[in-house]
Amino acid sequence: METKCKCGEDLKDLAVDHSICPSKDEGGVLGWVRKGQMVPELEEAVFNAPLNKVVMCKTEFGWHLLQVLSEREESVFEDIQPDELHVKLQDPNFSGKAQLIDIREPQEVDKASLPGFKVLSLLQFGKWGTEINSKFDLQKDTYVLCHHGIRSLQVARWLQSKGFRKVYNISGGIHAYAEQVNPSVPTYARENFGERTPFNILAGHPFKTANFYLRGKASDGRK
Numbered sequence: 001m002e003t004k005c006k007c008g009e010d011l012k013d014l015a016v017d018h019s020i021c022p023s024k025d026e027g028g029v030l031g032w033v034r035k036g037q038m039v040p041e042l043e044e045a046v047f048n049a050p051l052n053k054v055v056m057c058k059t060e061f062g063w064h065l066l067q068v069l070s071e072r073e074e075s076v077f078e079d080i081q082p083d084e085l086h087v088k089l090q091d092p093n094f095s096g097k098a099q100l101i102d103i104r105e106p107q108e109v110d111k112a113s114l115p116g117f118k119v120l121s122l123l124q125f126g127k128w129g130t131e132i133n134s135k136f137d138l139q140k141d142t143y144v145l146c147h148h149g150i151r152s153l154q155v156a157r158w159l160q161s162k163g164f165r166k167v168y169n170i171s172g173g174i175h176a177y178a179e180q181v182n183p184s185v186p187t188y189a190r191e192n193f194g195e196r197t198p199f200n201i202l203a204g205h206p207f208k209t210a211n212f213y214l215r216g217k218a219s220d221g222r223k
Contacts, residue, residue, distance in 0.1 A: 031161035032075070042066070076166040077156065080143065082177040085170055089114070099142040103155050104174075108147060111188040112174055122151055132162055141166045147190070149173040 045057035095116035102117035146152035178185035
């Protein structure tokens with residue numbers, strides 16, 4: 001594979017034809033990556049690779065071909081507590097300045113919801129995931145909500161990898177918001193989603209697997 005790259009073949013095409021990573025359908029593109037997301041050997045290779053040059057490295061998972069396409073300053077990712085969110089929601093201008101995303105399922109939203117949040121069902125990730133960069137402003141503060149803050153954490157990390165500059169995960173989800181801040185918001189039991197659960201959706205994302213073809217973008221302040 002390395003020889004083919006040196007002969008001018010595009011790593012994207014090679015990933016589609018030969019990769020065993022779920023990212024192969026996107027040509028091996030993983031989006032923005034940051035330090036702490038990968039095994040040490042892969043991280044070292046990514047953050048030392050010259051732009052656009054295909055390099056090879058070995059990890060416990062095997063051999064990897066990778067290519068860094070571009071770089072930027074590291075984006076912001078933070079947990080926000082329910083009481084902090086509550087203060088922001090009292091500001092009538094908040095929803096206009098920020099992007100509020102609820103990744104729970106419709107039956108969950110019917111039971112409890114917060115004003116201003118756009119619902120993006122995680123089980124429908126395949127429908128909206130590819131359009132996320134065109135439907136939302138990457139420069140705006142983006143807040144992600146779920147039931148207990150677990151699903152939203154994974155989606156928030158994914159949004160960061162897609163180039164969103166400031167992403168906030170609502171710690172404890174709407175359940176914590178109801179219990180700690182606003183008891184008028186109903187609480188509800190965990191949903192049974194059957195075999196196709198939101199967690200299975202997340203587990204199928206390229207960041208949750210060993211990536212044998214990395215065509216990513218390095219971040220964390222590299223110039």
